[in-house]
Amino acid sequence: MSGVHIEIGRPQQAVRQWSAKSIYFSLLESELSARTKAESAAFLARQLSETHSHATSMPATLAELETWLAEHNELVGHQYHEYLAGRKAGQPRRYFRSKSHALFFLRAVAPTKLVDGSWLYGLMKHWQDPRLVSLIKIYLEELGDGVEAMNHVVLYRKLLKLNACEDWKNLDEKFFTQGAIQLALATHTDSHLPEVIGFNLGYEQLPLHLLITAYELKELNIDPYYFTLHTTIDNAQSGHARGAIDAVREAMPVFADASDYMQRVINGVKLNDVGLSTLDIIQQFDMQAEVVRILQSKANIGQFMHSDRCVIGGRTVNDWLKEQDQVALFLQEMEKTGWVKRHHNPEESPFWKVIAGDKAPMFGVFTGYEQQVIYDWIAGEALESQLMLARLGKPWRMVEKQAIAHDEALHKKYGNVYDFRSGHKLTQQMRQANDFNQDQLAFERHVHGIDDEQILMDFLVEWMSPAKHYTPLGLSATRYFKSHMDSLF
Ligand SMILES: [Fe+2]
Ligand SMILES: [Fe+2]
Structure with a gap:
């Protein structure tokens, strides 16, 4: 007998802490195991306690938040104006020294951008709660309301493909931390609602780096649309930045103690600091x-x-x-x-x-x-x-994407494929079955076969998860879901 002591019945995994990268991919699996749930909850708790002492300029009362939003936007606008003036006066690019530097960045932020909006997913099963309407609206918009050309994850996947940066899965562990926290929030929303609301509040504010990134990507012949889209959609008047503040107010009545609620919201804001920041990632390039x-x-x-x-x-x-x-x-x-x-x-x-x-x-x-x-x-x-x-390569095609974004007709065409109650539109749209649309038709038949509203919405929500919403069936589910929500609120 050797002197090696083996502990039977105590698997190593129970003791080992999972890496952010393994948590990230485990949370994208269609069935979450008990271990994935437990480990991602522990990961979330660790990140909350690590960022707890961080400073934030975000105020902890609603009234102050309104003023903060106005001031923040004015400051960012002013800083961007200064940047542009500097560039006009001959200053070099601030972020990207070369096209490869910019592509390195696109690839390095892929784990985060490919789960864009995911932190709100856990709210979708609460679609009947009018106190969550703003947040549900933001999630649907991240998903492009089910229109492929507007779905943020689809857009980012296309950008990676166009620039031959699809091998992002080989990236080091450190690039997955921010994405893992977003997915962990989606999984543990039921116990972390204020933190989700706070994370959203912090994430949806227009940052200076987004404006500069879009400007410099364009200069390096990389389609900046994904980034310019966020400068418009996350705006302070009507966009996600505004919606994020409304969400803080709307959900407040759920909690008995308003100041405790706001403190937890601020804890969630600080989770935006987890992992590498945009500027850290840009500086990582060697x-x-x-x-x-x-x-x-x-x-x-x-x-x-x-x-x-x-x-x-x-x-x-x-x-x-x-x-x-x-x-x-x-x-x-x-x-x-x-x-x-x-x-x-x-x-x-x-x-x-x-x-x-x-x-x-x-x-x-x-x-x-x-x-x-x-x-x-x-x-x-x-x-x-x-x-x-x-x-810099051949010029990227200036596809009229902005025009598409504002094309109401397109929205109507795809946004109301199916009227939830009558089903008329779907019948019109139903094409002949062929080998290429079997899954789509089976999906639609299944949707039509369910008469219970709750069961139907649960089924659609399944398909709108961060792992699936950008697929053809996920997009379809999103359109049905949106159509139903429009009829409710
Ligand atoms: Fe987005
Ligand atoms: Fe957004």
Whole structure:
């Protein structure tokens, strides 16, 4: 017998604290296990106690909140005006040094943006409660009222796809903390209503960084629509910023002690500090480190793919790639041997020629994002003097998205697919069944087959979860739900 002591019946998981990344993905599963619920509750409690002592400018009375909102917006407007004046006077971009820097940011905030609005999901099953109307309205708007072109998560997914940044799931743990807290709030709303309301209040205020980000993304030839949409939809007069304050007032009667309620709202506001801030994420970008990371990520396959005639610095490429920590030295060696001519037009570098372009021998090995990082790294100090097309790619198509957003006709077309009681519109819309719409038709038949209002709404709410609302059926469920809500309030 060895002296090793094994504790039978005490699984390690019971003691281990889950990472934010594992909590994030567990909370997106369709069935939440008891362990996921327990661990996410513990995670939420930890974050609340860690942010409790943080300072916030948000006042703890309703009357002061109104003034705060006006002052906050004036301040942000003033700071943005100063930023624009500085840029006009020739100051460089404040956030993004290069297009790859901006793409790094898009990818790094993906875990948060892809659960946009999720913290309000737990309210949806309380759709009959008139004290929650403002919050439910905000959640529906985050979901684009079920219109694909307006659903914030759909928009962000498209943005990632267009910019070849879809590999966000490989990101480090630290990028998932903010998204995990949003999903945890969605799961534990029944015990954290004031905190959810407070989190929403903090999140929906227009920040300066949103305005600057949109401005600089556009300058770097990246569609800024997702960000400009939020500068308009989160506005102080009629948008989510306003709705978030109304929500604080509307839900107050639920609680016996108003000052205790407001204190919990403020605790929720502070949860916005959890994880990395926008500015922290922007500062995380280290071009050299990112090039090393990208090459390392290819090393596993790459070490077997090169001919042994590829010799750089006295070693074969296969040899260099065998050891992960050698990759940084490999880069230096490529510079020394002229494979890479830093601070010149990348077209002059043989390394760039083998990886970029349709006919390049290594075509497809690096994603669009990875190629942009390598391009910007090679160009270095000569980056800004390269031709726009080479440096920033083809212009993104100026799709008339703003026009679509305000197109009432489109809203009507999709917003009222089905009148809840008569079902007439759906019958008109019903097309011939084919192999591509089986799920849609089965879904709609099922919806029509339920006559109990509560059972029907529960079914629709299921489909409107953060994991599903952006799918075709999720969008459909959202439209039915919205249609019913419109008939109630
Ligand atoms: Fe949003
Ligand atoms: Fe919003």
